[in-house]
Amino acid sequence: MQRYSLFSLARNALTSHRNWQAAWRSPPLRDHYDVIIIGAGGHGLATAYYLAKNHGITNVAVLERGWLGGGNIARNTVTIRANYLRDESLPFFVKSVQLYEGLGRDLNYNIMFSQRSMIDVVQTYPKMRDLKRRMLAMDIYGSTYEPISVAELRRRIPSLTGGGPDSRLPIIGGMVHPNAGVARHDAIAWGLARGADDYGVEMHQNTPVEKLLRRSDGSIAGVATPRGDVFADRVAVVVSGHTTTLTETIGLRLPLRTYNLSAFVSEPVQPFIDVVVNCPDSGFYLSQSDKGELVIGGATDPQQSFRRGIKESVFEETVSGMLELFPSFKRLKLLRQWGGSLDFAHDASPIVSKCDVPGLYLSCGWWGGFKAVPAGGLTLAHLIATDQPHPLIESFSLDRFNRLDYVIESGLTSTR
Amino acid sequence: MLIITCPWCGARDESEFICGGPEKPPRPENASDLSDGDWIDYLIVSPNPTGWLAEKWWHANGCGRWFTLERHTVTHEVRPFSGDDVSGEAVSGEGKHASHP
Numbered sequence: 001m002q003r004y005s006l007f008s009l010a011r012n013a014l015t016s017h018r019n020w021q022a023a024w025r026s027p028p029l030r031d032h033y034d035v036i037i038i039g040a041g042g043h044g045l046a047t048a049y050y051l052a053k054n055h056g057i058t059n060v061a062v063l064e065r066g067w068l069g070g071g072n073i074a075r076n077t078v079t080i081r082a083n084y085l086r087d088e089s090l091p092f093f094v095k096s097v098q099l100y101e102g103l104g105r106d107l108n109y110n111i112m113f114s115q116r117s118m119i120d121v122v123q124t125y126p127k128m129r130d131l132k133r134r135m136l137a138m139d140i141y142g143s144t145y146e147p148i149s150v151a152e153l154r155r156r157i158p159s160l161t162g163g164g165p166d167s168r169l170p171i172i173g174g175m176v177h178p179n180a181g182v183a184r185h186d187a188i189a190w191g192l193a194r195g196a197d198d199y200g201v202e203m204h205q206n207t208p209v210e211k212l213l214r215r216s217d218g219s220i221a222g223v224a225t226p227r228g229d230v231f232a233d234r235v236a237v238v239v240s241g242h243t244t245t246l247t248e249t250i251g252l253r254l255p256l257r258t259y260n261l262s263a264f265v266s267e268p269v270q271p272f273i274d275v276v277v278n279c280p281d282s283g284f285y286l287s288q289s290d291k292g293e294l295v296i297g298g299a300t301d302p303q304q305s306f307r308r309g310i311k312e313s314v315f316e317e318t319v320s321g322m323l324e325l326f327p328s329f330k331r332l333k334l335l336r337q338w339g340g341s342l343d344f345a346h347d348a349s350p351i352v353s354k355c356d357v358p359g360l361y362l363s364c365g366w367w368g369g370f371k372a373v374p375a376g377g378l379t380l381a382h383l384i385a386t387d388q389p390h391p392l393i394e395s396f397s398l399d400r401f402n403r404l405d406y407v408i409e410s411g412l413t414s415t416r
Numbered sequence: 417m418l419i420i421t422c423p424w425c426g427a428r429d430e431s432e433f434i435c436g437g438p439e440k441p442p443r444p445e446n447a448s449d450l451s452d453g454d455w456i457d458y459l460i461v462s463p464n465p466t467g468w469l470a471e472k473w474w475h476a477n478g479c480g481r482w483f484t485l486e487r488h489t490v491t492h493e494v495r496p497f498s499g500d501d502v503s504g505e506a507v508s509g510e511g512k513h514a515s516h517p
């Protein structure tokens with residue numbers, strides 16, 4: 001692999017940048033691999049990378065319907081945080097943030113990870129109680145959450161001029177999560193792909209999987225694609241949002257529903273917000289990108305959807321919530337909007353698991369799964385390599401539903 | 417914005433309604449005879465098609481009636497429910513998942 005450094009940059013500048021190696025190869029598709037990973041998003045690529053790096057399994061094909069890193073990882077608002085509540089989830093997300101801290105160096109790729117803190121703007125007492133409870137739980141697992149006063153909140157976010165004592169929902173305080181930050185979404189996908197490629201993993205773009213294939217004994221045999229059938233004893237479905245579309249081809253029923261989540265950006269402006277601002281009671285969050293655009297997100301669509309776009313009513317609600325707290329943003333022009341299909345499990349926690357089909361592995365239910373990319377890949381790779389769940393994902397197994405043993409985070413994260 | 421036809425009030429703006437999630441098969445009469453797997457399947461597994469989906473809607477800010485319609489999950493077209501009418505009983509009455517960066 002060609003290493004990236006100041007020196008290689010200077011050397012390639014001398015030849016007008018014409019001699020850079022491709023970041024990954026495009027080898028011909030073979031008909032047999034040890035492992036097939038369906039989906040070249042963050043989770044699929046991280047799984048391939050850690051399979052090779054930690055377990056020495058390199059005869060691996062990642063099959064991608066469109067182009068590498070063109071799914072939700074390209075559409076997300078890049079917030080990385082670990083302010084969860086449950087003993088089942090907290091260690092996983094804390095680990096994921098820690099892995100992000102070392103990922104750029106590990107991959108020799110500038111992932112532009114900026115641990116700039118997330119600040120919650122709290123406007124109701126139930127929300128404040130919920131966040132304080134998280135603070136205590138997070139303390140046990142080595143992550144930080146700290147209350148701040150309204151005055152300090154306004155000092156750190158000067159453009160936050162709404163939510164005064166006379167407003168409908170006055171601001172009552174804030175919480176700071178200093179471990180939180182943002183990273184460059186494309187760089188995560190490209191850096192992981194380049195790292196996996198270096199170990200010999202193959203990435204095949206424009207290769208949609210149409211069907212899963214089973215042997216007569218019920219175990220997984222491989223996948224059917226328009227480029228021919230491809231066989232492997234172990235297949236991982238890592239297709240974010242489209243999991244049921246694939247598992248239905250072998251009659252596997254999963255407690256998942258797909259929703260559209262959208263975001264939009266403003267025109268670029270001078271730097272003026274240096275943290276991720278989350279306003280759970282008003283239903284939106286935002287951060288400012290390096291280009292100066294405000295990146296803004298809100299709630300999912302209120303009903304199931306595979307349509308990737310923005311729903312007018314969701315957009316209006318998000319903007320009106322934002323303008324109550326940031327009235328000066330009325331003057332901002334909005335540039336682009338988009339959406340992505342995400343699947344939600346019945347308890348809204350992720351599923352990283354084996355299933356009834358021997359050799360078939362699932363990683364799904366990631367509706368805030370950009371932050372989870374490194375730990376999701378690490379643990380799924382462990383599961384594929386050893387057929388045993390990594391301790392961090394034992395609670396995210398599919399059979400938790402048979403025991404009605406839900407990991408309920410969302411009742412707390414998402415009640416407004 | 418969708419235009420939803422309430423069987424009582426006629427065509428109205430989507431903002432008057434709350435979506436109650438997909439229509440489910442009728443509750444098994446013999447629940448205690450079912451295997452755990454079948455019972456849990458009934459409880460938590462819902463259809464998730466890329467296509468037409470039978471869905472419960474509640475005219476919450478109108479006449480209050482629950483009814484079933486079909487909506488296409490890709491185009492968001494809406495059409496009348498073609499199956500048996502099992503209206504009257506709410507499913508989960510769920511809302512949307514609120515913001516979460």
Ligand SMILES: Cc1cc2nc3c(=O)[nH]c(=O)nc-3n(C[C@H](O)[C@H](O)[C@H](O)COP(=O)(O)OP(=O)(O)OC[C@H]3O[C@@H](n4cnc5c(N)ncnc54)[C@H](O)[C@@H]3O)c2cc1C
Nearest residue numbers: 039041042043065071072073077079209340369370371517
């Ligand atoms: C608007 C928005 C904002 C978000 N904000 C955040 C955030 O701030 N923080 C956070 O942590 N998370 C966020 N998320 C969630 C996050 O983007 C996803 O949870 C995460 O990207 C999902 O994992 P992935 O990267 O593997 O998915 P993807 O990038 O979607 O990868 C799945 C891949 O599978 C491919 N695929 C699908 N079907 C097939 C098939 N049949 N055959 C072959 N390939 C197939 C797709 O083309 C895709 O490339 C956001 C999502 C959206 C939509």
Ligand SMILES: [Zn+2]
Nearest residue numbers: 422425475479
């Ligand atoms: Zn009505």
